[in-house]
Amino acid sequence: MPFEWVVAVRFLREGRAQTILILLGIGVGVGVIVFLSALINGLQDSLIERTLGTQPHVILRMPDDAVRPMKKAGADELVMSRLEEPAQRLRSILRWQQTLDEAAGNPRVTAVAPLVSGAAFALRGNANKSIALRGIDPERYRAIIDLPARLIEGTYELAGDEALIGVELAKDFGLETGDKVRLTTAGGKSEVFLIKGVFDVGNKDLNERWVFVPIRAAQTLLDLTGGISSIEVKVREIFDAEDVAQELGRVTGLSAESWMKLNTQLLIGLRSQSASSVMIQVFVIVAVALGITSVLVVSVVQKSREIGILKAMGTTTGRVTRIFLLEGAILGLAGSALGLMIGSGLALFFASLAKNPDGSATFPVALTLVLFARSALVATTVGLLAAVIPARRAAQLDPAEVIRYG
Amino acid sequence: MADPLMSLLGVKKSYGEGVARTEVLHGIDLALHRGEFAALIGPSGSGKSTLLHLLGLLDRATEGRITFDERDVESLSDDERAMFRGYKLGFIFQFHHLLPEFTALENVVLPMMALAGKEKPGMRERARELLSRIGLSDRMNNRATDLSGGQQQRVAIARALAMKPLLVLADEPTGNLDQETGHQVFELMREFNRVEKTSFLIVTHDQRLAVQCERVIEIVDGRIERDEKRS
């Protein structure tokens, strides 16, 4: 073992109370960082996941059919947005097969799906309800929105005159898998569909309005034979969506909008949440660094005799410096190990406190290896940096002085 | 006589700056020889420790020339002087200054490690051998702080000798010990001097110890007043 390491470890070990107290201090600091990060990351992940559960990353449509983001305060003050179907007559995307291939060929795009969507009515006996008709290619569409996972009954199959409806519509109309429902459009077309399944996408409004049918059936009903109204796109990195949207918009000449644009409020909220969390973490790090520095400064003063002796014995200033830098790094690393336990324990405790009815956590926490590694790295680096001043003091100690008055 | 091991020529040392400046050593000429066992005596405040620190390369002279083995040591860098101290010199202080965090054995191993950068085979053996020669075989693994004053001072002697230095500088090594223990410690140094031919320069206030040395250097008010050799 290197000399510096032997001395640093021994100094720390024999510093007992001091070492334990500062380790606790670092542990609590790192614990706060881990807990806060886990909580906020978890929360943000789940918010984004919920938002993207019903939205494509990018949507391409004819330019004047542009979507207006609609702000709507949801149950838990989340700001969500919804696609409002345009009122004007549907126009198909020109040469959409080619556009589809073009979009699919973008390296940042992982999936594309054509969509025929428009307003329609669902009829059952005397009742009628306004719905959003969505004609899809089931195999392609499931890559955009994982509908099969959202089915609460039936099967994910769509062919001919088959349809998937939302759980709210099913309730309102008293429908279940195997029943039939008539869909009509303002243009006067009408067709009866066999219900193959009922879904719950976690959004009451969409559960009431969305009706999925095969793309061909939607084309017929909406008078859009051979055409499609939009292309929905999934990208590799969700935060690249706006970038990709602009690129696709340029290349295809279509209006391209990303989920980020449609959820500006949500993103602003998330961003300011992240910013305040970063602020807190920075202050915690500063406090931890000051703690380490002051403990080491005191220890340099306490150990000035020993340092003088080490120097008299031939220890170079470089080695003396490294002893104290090492002490800082070891404190940081050991303290962060403690902090990871404190932070994870706290996060898991919080997560276990509040559970949703379905057993999932109300406080989703994201305890990832990356977070652990980052915290340990930050704490070790901070420890090292915090030791710079004490280490320099130790290096500058004049052995003659210390020995004379020691 | 052979070339001196260490020599000082017109060495002056002052402390402080400007009006606060006081000269402590006013031009010292001195040669120390190989294998010599010398005492440095003088009244309190005469500059004995100051001189010892200059000889030990712990401090730099204000004026004058200091050579070790014909080599000008004043012109060396701090790190070169540190290495020099480690390899050629040994120190024994009044307050022994063992590292309290380490055992007796570790205290003797440390100077060897500090120079090599890490522990190497043979270091512990060397330390054990030294400790058994000073009669502390059975206390090797005791904490430095668990030893008596005399035992601690003996460990300090072993530590000073760990790297087989050419010159050991001792500043009142027996000053803190009772007469009996002081004598034992003195005898131990004497023995190492005889067996290993290590030079010693010992600062002492104890006349009885001084007269047992082959050479007595007396310093008064920053000047060498007397320098006697006997055989």
Ligand SMILES: Nc1ncnc2c1ncn2[C@@H]1O[C@H](COP(=O)(O)OP(=O)(O)OP(=O)(O)O)[C@@H](O)[C@H]1O
């Ligand atoms: N760092 C310093 N700054 C100013 N004056 C100093 C310093 N170190 C020593 N002196 C002065 O130098 C003089 C000699 O001190 P030194 O310690 O060498 O004496 P000494 O002979 O070892 O005395 P003692 O027998 O008491 O140990 C004293 O007057 C002391 O006050």
Ligand SMILES: [Mg+2]
């Ligand atoms: Mg003195």
